[in-house]
Amino acid sequence: MSIVSKRVLVTGGAGFLGSHLCERLVDAGHDVLCVDNYYTGRRSNVAHLLDSDRFEILRHDVTFSLFVEVDEIYNLACPASPVHYQHDPVQTTKTSVHGAINMLGLAKRTGAKIFQASTSEVYGDPTVHPQTEEYWGNVNPIGIRSCYDEGKRCAETLFFDYYRQHQLQIKVARIFNTYGPRMHPADGRVVSNFIVQALRGDPITIYGEGQQTRSFCYRDDLVEGFIRLMDTPAEVTGPINLGNPVEFTMLELAQNVIDLTGTSSKLTFQPLPADDPKQRQPDISKAKKYLDWEPKVKLREGLTHTIAYFEQLLKEID
Template sequence: MKNVLITGGAGFLGAHLCERVLAAGNRVICLDNLYTGSKANIEHFLSHPNFQFREWDVCDPLDIEVDEIYNFACPASPPHYQADPVRTMKISVLGALNMLDLAKKYGAKIIQASTSEIYGDPLVHPQTESYWGNVNSIGIRACYDEGKRAAETLFYDYHRQYGVNIRVVRIFNTYGPGMNAEDGRVVSNFIVQALKGEDLTIYGDGSQTRSFCYRDDLVEGIIRLMNAPDEVTFPVNIGNPNEFTVRQLAEIVLELTGSKSQLILLPLPQDDPTQRCPDISRAQDHLAWQPNVELREGILRTIEYFNDQLSNFNRLNRASRVEASA
């Protein structure tokens, strides 16, 4: 039984990591300041004897003896990380420093949740881990893009200078149950808009591409990377190599929800990538990993999740109105 620290553990991916690591028979310390995470995501773990939740900001140093660290604390959707860009950069850089110091002190293995955003608006397609990227270092997305790039730099410097046992996963677009309906990501936006009968908002002409990986597939890849041999310290892309345009995604959501919503085109945000698709050769070769859930199947599961969320919300609203009028 290992002591495993998961920062950002009350977030979309962090909560599923908590579930998987607990199920493997380990103790989990979940750290989250609930800035974008939610206690509702981990509520069903709170009574588990091997689960501990600490409301904590990773920008503050922490001293707790652990065997493994999953560093997943950081807002990941553009509306959230652009709302307070200085805070976003601090979380990426100070959070990485504090967790690396903890790993160094206790000889813990540590994995950094990096991102496909370190490739920026790529000039190489699909993106391999050897590609250095095309990032606007002074743009509105730079707080996240450059924050994650700086965190990677710290990880490799701690590895070379102090011998810290590191892993770096570059996460591509991920979706699935547990997403925040208001996090501004394209999958949640489209599904919630379709279920509410609202128009689906496409930024640009919809020809930009993304590669959508289902949550369970992604977390499986992350756990395999954590458990990989010590020589696997190089960055590893984890994502789905099947590429779709944003317009294709919208059409799939409309079909699977049965919605009659229309597509509305809005201006493309600054520095929004025009292509995004991972080369997953390293994950296949070193982790024997590849995604299994096809997009339509994963979207159906996610629609069911959001449908339940909206139904519960509407039911609570009706109950509140009845109580208020009594």
């Protein structure tokens, strides 16, 4: 059966996840418009797509209106690591809130189906474990992470109000920790931090005692989840958790990175940052039910691919 080609807008399309999504959509035969202001995205992430007549890129900030004709919108635009979103917290909130308003307005005008890349950060420092979509969260509204947490929560509010008030076709995914090639080496996320430190022989920084947990989903699995959610019937709006339910402590992650890189790096311990969640693990029952989706890539396999990417990148940088 031939695939019907669609006009697809991906905001944040030159970022870590956006670039892989653009690649998948182009490979599937769709016409893709990648929009990015390059705050954290990089043109090099999509440079290999520029020769395709199905791909175009536009430098644009989603906090300003955009007038294009599209069938589907994937709204991924927003810095997603604490280092980047805390650098300009006001702009981070604007990107989540104004960006959502502008993209929802575009979807309303064009009749496009629209996907929101939300986050597990809407759960804050959870008191329920693992986290289901029905959990309302334990979020500090005035802390240093609030620009991201509350910005994404407000974006979800807007999506569901547009759905109820204007009957928009919406899809909301709550993304848990994701890793893989094209992560920014200075994004401050734990996987990239550990790998870069290990490859350079620097001490590996553990915050607190290293017993806080995260669940790591490889980028290919996550992008597959995006596409499956977008393709669900109209009544499936989400929010739906997308992430790997297998939980690791920071010490376990660090040991895996040390083993796979063969580094001589030692562990160094620093105070735990403010509002850093102690546990983060998704309940993916809904993803299994509605998307027939669950992660396939094991942590050590994904880390092997990611380490190879950073080895090559550091050669070019260093």
